[in-house]
Amino acid sequence: MLFYEIITQILYRGNFASTIILQKNGLSKSLIDPLNSFIVKNNGDIILSNKVNRLVIEKDNVVSVLTGDEKLSDYDYLISAIPLYSLARIIDLNILNINIQFExxxxxxxxxxxxxxxxxxxxxxxxxxxxxxxxxxxxxxxxxxxxxxxxxxxxxxxxxxxxxxxxxxxxxxxxxxxxxxxxxxxxxxxxIPANKVNKLRPEAETKIKNLFLAGDWTNTGLPATIESAVKSGRIAAEKVLKNI
Ligand SMILES: Cc1cc2nc3c(=O)[nH]c(=O)nc-3n(C[C@H](O)[C@H](O)[C@H](O)COP(=O)(O)OP(=O)(O)OC[C@H]3O[C@@H](n4cnc5c(N)ncnc54)[C@H](O)[C@@H]3O)c2cc1C
The missing domain is CATH 3.90.660.10 (Polyamine Oxidase; Chain A, domain 2)
Structure with missing residues (x-):
């Protein structure tokens, strides 16, 4: 399945899809700086170095996000974009029906x-x-x-x-x-995207109504790559927009 996705998404989509592109100015200048400007221009806040310690769940919703020094609850939706082993530390994975053991x-x-x-x-x-x-x-x-x-x-x-x-x-x-x-x-x-775990990679939507998942390890059909991470973010954002 994974092999099929890679073949169809990259190799069968013409030369451009499999072209190696190197940023002239490095990833930060080419991708991160424009993204940061976009968020700020659209009245978003970027908060760095603030670790999420716990998601508090009540009645199938995340009612607050506990960080080192804050309790956040002013949001409509949350997209978690952290690795699976980090997610396991902030929420009980059983609640999300996630049962994968990655190697x-x-x-x-x-x-x-x-x-x-x-x-x-x-x-x-x-x-x-x-x-x-x-x-x-x-x-x-x-x-x-x-x-x-x-x-x-x-x-x-x-x-x-x-x-x-x-x-x-x-x-x-x-x-x-x-x-x-x-x-x-x-x-x-x-x-390692082994067949047995690929089948278990979760979708962006979860049982918790206001919580969506992104990250290279979610069900993108791609292995652990930046491309998979980007695709997962897009999927999660689209799912949130459908909910609004
Ligand atoms: C050394 C190395 C080389 C690689 N080379 C390539 C390559 O050449 N090409 C390629 O496509 N891929 C490469 N990869 C893989 C690629 O980096 C990953 O697939 C991609 O970064 C995954 O993106 P992500 O957004 O899902 O997760 P991550 O990039 O892991 O981002 C998750 C973020 O969540 C943060 N976080 C975790 N827990 C919490 C918490 N509780 N609260 C707040 N924040 C938290 C982490 O600090 C991190 O910043 C490489 C990976 C490594 C380690």
Missing amino acids: YSSILNIHLWIEGLNLKEKFYGFLDSPLHWIFVKDEHFNIVISDADYLIEKDQNEIMELVINELKRFFPVAADAVKKYKIIKEKKATF
Whole structure:
């Protein structure tokens, strides 16, 4: 089913649907800044760094949202766009009839600052290597390794040894060229869209009348991607509009 969706939505929709597009100015400037301006222009508020701790349910409605320091109840509808494991902390999933146990796959981001390695391109994809991508910004190199569960328990030295040895296979990296580094391990980077869980991914509408769900893990027909997250947001917004 998932494979069918990917084929029909991306590969069978002509060249444009499968074109790789890179923002000239990065994702924040291209997507987030215009979105923020749109919300503010339309009298919306953007509140950052305010964690939701609990959704209070009464008679099939969310009557209030408890955050660290506030109790919010001035709203008509709520769209939750947090991951499933976060949602489970703020509401009993049984109330929503959600019964999925996702397994997750890790991604490692390794940031390196390397002197004297003047690479021509802004990014490279690797073939036949445990490294997958490298993004280049002057002396700052960001290496991405997906499907990285096998590296999660390894310590920094072991990971760096692997990374440097691999880099040396492709580029002239001098022994003392790495000035600093930072390794970020995302254990739950992406959920694994196995057939048995795909069938259980929930729709945007829930049993709670004023609560809708978004997030890459909802039933979008797509794997754990930005595209799935965007599609889920659109679906949830459309469902809310139908309710108004
Ligand atoms: C390292 C890495 C690399 C990736 N690379 C790619 C890629 O190249 N291409 C691609 O398409 N996808 C990629 N993905 C997957 C992609 O990032 C996700 O599919 C996408 O971000 C999911 O979006 P989302 O809005 O559903 O959830 P998220 O992006 O996870 O956003 C959920 C937000 O909710 C917040 N939150 C959680 N709990 C609460 C709470 N209680 N109260 C308030 N806020 C809360 C979180 O802080 C977070 O900001 C990558 C993921 C990782 C981790």
